[in-house]
Amino acid sequence: MLPQPVKKMGKQTLQFAEPPVILSMASIVGPMEGKGPFGKAFDYVMEDTLFGEKSWEKAESKMLRESILRAIRKAQLTPADIDFMFAGDLLNQIVAANFAAREINIPFLGLYGACSTMVEGMALAAVMIDGGFAHRVAVGASSHHNSAERQYRKPTEQGTQRVLWAQWTVTGAGCALLVKEGSGPVVTHCTIGQVQDLGMKDANDMGSGMAPAAADTLIRHFQDLGRQPSDYDLILSGDLGSVGLNITKELLGFEGYDVKENMTDSGVKIYSPEQDAHAGGSGCGCVATLLCGPILRRMAEGVYQRILVVGTGALLSPLSTQQGESVPAIAHAVVIEARP
């Protein structure tokens, strides 16, 4: 038997020896997200869902591109200063990310983790930096309500009534720039998830599908590090929505982890109840914009000292559902700590 890898803790968690710094971040959202409770905490709110483009897919790619460029500019850097870029989205063949990468001259690694993509990318960026392979890595993810709706569900023109446990795909893109040295919060750990599938087959009920994956990754995280939920000022999931968040809290409770006080979900928070998003927001852009907007801002203001962000992804496709498959899901987590 080999000894444990030096930077691996327990079964699924990595500990960074020199925690990479989140030097800057940017978030761009759609009009509906701009009218939500955190509207003022995003960098830019689009006037409409097309962002000057001819299609929603092109608008999504532009959001992602602009959020990456904005994060780089905020750090007073240029793309030539960035070693690598991780990005992904929900569109078939992640074309939002691919076409964004075409316009930005940075070596590019495409990811698909459904709505866990932002956290997957932050974990891999931290691995590259702490491993000595890069100094600066940009991580971006996006989703767009209209492009997602017509790809995954129905033509938007059809105006199909949504079930009350359905979620609303967030229109937004976020980017975090991770660097080896600098001033800002740091990524101290990540926990890489395993796929979970309890046989749930309702493709409208992503929250129930993803809850077992969120719970599994959080339990692994606590076990791997010997930590408790109370070690975190905030545990923020990606897009479980109200249904999935409640199930996750219950599942954690069964295992003796009490997260009632300090766990919430980006999808639950991003819209106000009056906006009638049913079970809440979803999509890669949900946690990407909330983290790279209001949450990291609050961290800078001293509201949070240490947070645990768990990105959640439903790994289905419309075709897998048509072929009778259930909904596999995954969750990846990162720990972010404020540094004075």
Add this chain to the structure above:
Amino acid sequence: MLPQPVKKMGKQTLQFAEPPVILSMASIVGPMEGKGPFGKAFDYVMEDTLFGEKSWEKAESKMLRESILRAIRKAQLTPADIDFMFAGDLLNQIVAANFAAREINIPFLGLYGACSTMVEGMALAAVMIDGGFAHRVAVGASSHHNSAERQYRKPTEQGTQRVLWAQWTVTGAGCALLVKEGSGPVVTHCTIGQVQDLGMKDANDMGSGMAPAAADTLIRHFQDLGRQPSDYDLILSGDLGSVGLNITKELLGFEGYDVKENMTDSGVKIYSPEQDAHAGGSGCGCVATLLCGPILRRMAEGVYQRILVVGTGALLSPLSTQQGESVPAIAHAVVIEARP
């Protein structure tokens, strides 16, 4: 200015301090690939394209799952011994990989690099191992002619005539198991590509679309390491096909790199001329099966001492083509050296 990261050479190339070992590999192919010139060098040839499943998509996922499990078994290990798994494929939302990962209990990181996915995964696996984050990482990729054809092009029942510069998506899956210590060839370097797009809009002409990306990554690689093509016994591209390979050789020639003698392409080699695959094979499974079958076998037999494998991906989607976009492409490379 920060000094260069310690393991980065030049602009896009990483050098592994303790090169990870390819401890084992596995390849599973379809009947047509089994009848090709390398048929006997793959681990398993499927009797038909369904592999006992009810759909081609499920067959593809099973190929990928079985190739990963087979590579792990060959090393006399179990999934519990593997730290992480990278995988991806061409299906929407990479469902072949997601559903394979559901059946294998290994922490999973999903990738999308189109047909460059296998090489992207090997680069990231080597980063995790050499960075001290993992001892053993499995990397897999797959494609299936029939599932790709009906997703990207036409219903297979339609029997549409293919243009002569079109390629034939390989039915196959390959897996390489990279480890920190052991016996086998080693991954010494990787070069991460930038997206290239010269405006080519014919979605049937993937070879021409990918050639500029292949040439760009190879030139960067030679420049970053101060090497020449003659430093490699073999330069193997992923799926440029005959059209793309010729263009790539010309582009490299313009820059003073002569690869006439030692460069070939997996797509050119995987079928015999009598099989009438037009411009050759393509798909994530093309380089994955050729590398994890005949090429690494030959390396073990001493035929090659040092090879450069450049995976090539066309980053389009059917929708991006419908919306009038050209074909962006990317290429990632890894250097593999035989060790006594």
